[in-house]
Amino acid sequence: MATVTTQAVRTESEKQQKRLKTGAGSRNLLIGLNIVSIVLGIGIWWGLALAGxxxxxxxxxxxxxxxLWQAGILQEDILASLGRVLSGFILGSAVAIPAGFLMGWYTVARGLLEPWIQFFRTIPPLALLPLVxxxxxxxxVPKVFVIFLAAFLACVIxxxxxVxxxxxxxxxxxxxxxxxDGTIFLRVVVPASTPFILVGMRVxxxxxxxxxxxxxxxxxxxGLGYRMQNAQLYYDLATIFVGIVMIGILGLVMDRLLLLAESKLTGWQERR
Known part of the structure; x- marks a missing residue:
């Protein structure tokens, strides 16, 4: 009996090691493909520029x-834009998560909140700029508010x-x-909803x-957006591209941080 048990443990251990090796191989392949994609994209960009x-x-x-960095302008723009995005995103997520839980868990809250959320979801936050x-x-405040609204509407749904x-x-x-009910909510509903919440936060x-x-x-x-708009007046394409690239890099880094948090918080979830 002990021999059978030992053999079963050894087999399970071998399977676990095989899964870890397979996962590591997949991650390395993905990283390699990412690098190839970035190099290829830059090459296409360079080719288009040289082609006229x-x-x-x-x-x-x-x-x-x-x-721009040596002049201190780029740092100032990055800090200004990051401050606005982080403020609006954090506030939007902080309000959206409780509101989403209330709507999903309580029928009364769903009936009261859902019509308004669906109503404002059909209105682009940018359309509210004149009113704001x-x-x-x-x-x-108005800059942070429209960013807050965009993040809130994506996360709450x-x-x-x-839930x-x-x-x-x-x-x-x-x-x-x-x-x-309280235990069910904390031990069952919240963990099961976490993957959806993190996807909503990424969106x-x-x-x-x-x-x-x-x-x-x-x-x-x-701010990066302000600098791009200002550069447009002078047809300064290089500055516009600097803003585009910086927004893309900052957004990518923040998205990867959320992915890291997702892997830590949803490690129990079966993945393919």
Whole structure:
């Protein structure tokens, strides 16, 4: 009997090691493909610039970025834009997650909140810019507000969908075992909804960055979007490309941080 048990443990251990090796191989392949994709993309960009398209070459964009950095302009713009995006995104997620839980868990809250959320979801946050400008003035508040709205609307629906998608069998099993509603919510609903919440946050983060450029039209004095709009007046394509590349890099880094958090918080989830 002991021999059979030992053999079973050894077999399971071998399977686990095989899965780890397979996962490591897949990650290495993915990283390699990412590098190839980036190099290929830069090569296509460079080729189009040399072929006569009105693009600055990557070298010219790097040179312009160095000039802006040495002048202290790029750092100021990055900090201003990051502050607005992070403020709007964090506030939007902080409000969206409880609202999504309430809508998914309580029928009364769903009936009261869902019509308004669906109503505002059909209105692009950018369409509210004139109204926000009139009501909130031209300071930082209106810029953060439209970013907040974009992040909130993306995250709240995903959170709500996560709650209503929880397997009822899990909830019923917890009730049979004597768990109260509070325990079921914390031990069953929240963990099961976490993947949906993180997906919603990733979508909300993308919406926040997408709204940034238009938000910085509201009488901003610094920011990547503001710098791009200002460069447009002088047909300064290199500066416009610097802003585009920096927004892409910052957004990508923040998205990867959310992916890292997702892998840590949802390690229990079976993956393919």
């Amino acid at each position: 398209f009105q693009f600055p070459t990557p070298a010219e964009v790097v040179q312009k970025a160095v000039q 400008l009139v009501l909130l003035g031209i300071g930082e 995903s959170t709500y969908q996560g 209503v998608s929880v397997d009822r069998t899990l909830i019923n099993a917890a009730r049979v075992l004597g768990a109260k 909300g983060l993308g919406s926040a960055w997408a709204t940034l450029v238009a938000a910085e039209l509201l009488a901003a004095q610094a």
